[in-house]
Amino acid sequence: MLYLIGLGLSHPSDITVRGLETVKKCSRVYLEAYTSILMAASKEELEKYYGKEVILADRELVESGADEILRDADKEDVAFLVVGDVFGATTHTDLVIRAREEGIAVESIHNASVMNAVGACGLQLYNFGQTVSLVFFLDNWRPDSFYDKVKQNRQLGLHTLVLLDIKVKEQSWENMAKGLKIYEPPRYMDIATAASQMLEVEEKRGEQAYTPNTPCVAVSRLGSPTQKFKAATLKELSEYDAGEPLHSLIVMGRQTHDLELEYLYQYVDDKEKFKKMVEEDQEFFKPAPWVPPPESESDDE
């Protein structure tokens, strides 16, 4: 059996009881280590916590070494650990399809991920549209496909969860060209960088999908003991020091309920100013006021 097991967001003990029992009975335990990181635990701490060896699975292993991960999984139990929940990344779907082709049974043990835990900031999950990802801009590569999606969400009045880039075990172009397997230190996009990149794209595109004054929520280290939320304008967040990774960002939509706002006030510097920004921002994409249809002849029938 191949077990896909979500680890949750932060502590080694964020694994479920059923997940931990399963890890303990598996003959091999892989930890997916390139789409996210467990904030409060290293590989060594996990090994100590589980009482067994943990094999780090980088992108190379998961995408081209599936045979090795699935080896003998028809006869033995193999665990594949994923930070957050199991189906955050496309590559895991791929692994399951491979397993099924080889007649290996698969079971998932779910856990919290940023996609649902973000509700902790007080914004209702029902009021979110599609989730977007933001990658580190390079000199000659500044992809802005997220912009249309944020705009679509905001046109509907919905909030947008923006997931920020993580670079783990990446090679520089230079080392890649030389065929050297030397990896850069890991990088995690912070909120200030994300907000700055978003402002740059708004300046370039100029469609007012959002503005420097659009209210946003900075989410730092969600689910960890040092979790922090900060509600402010996008411009303010472009200069905000959110501390250690991981970070995410929420761009608010027009349909902000009073209860949501009430909850956010505890994370703002200046309540009145923030409220004013929210009210001003609600003017964008506001539907035209309802006008009664002209009286028609049929009323007299």
Added chain:
Amino acid sequence: MLYLIGLGLSHPSDITVRGLETVKKCSRVYLEAYTSILMAASKEELEKYYGKEVILADRELVESGADEILRDADKEDVAFLVVGDVFGATTHTDLVIRAREEGIAVESIHNASVMNAVGACGLQLYNFGQTVSLVFFLDNWRPDSFYDKVKQNRQLGLHTLVLLDIKVKEQSWENMAKGLKIYEPPRYMDIATAASQMLEVEEKRGEQAYTPNTPCVAVSRLGSPTQKFKAATLKELSEYDAGEPLHSLIVMGRQTHDLELEYLYQYVDDKEKFKKMVEEDQEFFKPAPWVPPPESESDDE
């Protein structure tokens, strides 16, 4: 301290290790029992598993008895257990605001919920728009506000997660009028009822937000040992017996990737027929083909 603890989807052992350790040290343990149910465990089983009493918190207690839940929580530890993740329902946000007003510290221990675990069906969470809820229709109350949201999602090519109504500890109008606290047996909307109600609303509205042939995914008992997925048209699902609760439904959007489709094939009766339905459905809300702009004078400059 008030601890909000997510229980996950099904087994008593779906609680996280940290969640279980916390429950064990709390002096009172409440279980929120009206927005969802834990599929594979009763109150008694949870009590046995935790080794302590569990107090059922119905809507009445949570919405008007917050004082009782929060009693002495500034000096003692109180646990408030929620099926799925912590912030699925608005009422919990309310409880946290109340706690903070009284100077009571609050900590959340997250878990899986249908909002993220639904990725297990093979559709990518990134391709979902806003989540909608469907309530049991009554003779004189057939709310269709979900329809516009499904349409908005489908106009963008996105999938829609439809959460189905749960009626726990509801009074009949008759008993309510008589002031009798007699409660109806719990009811959980099944997929066939959901699909039928959606077809009725489409027939009434006639905007082709979706059609009887729109491909959907039936999700039964997500996260439990008997979890099941079924991919079929909405019409087919209106006659589908999905078995024991809980159920959810996904209405697919135009932007279905090949990998998503590949994954869904294992849940269909007839692969070729399903593929044809997906292709036909992709014609709805298809953007107009790109036409190059007319040559302008500036090209010659």
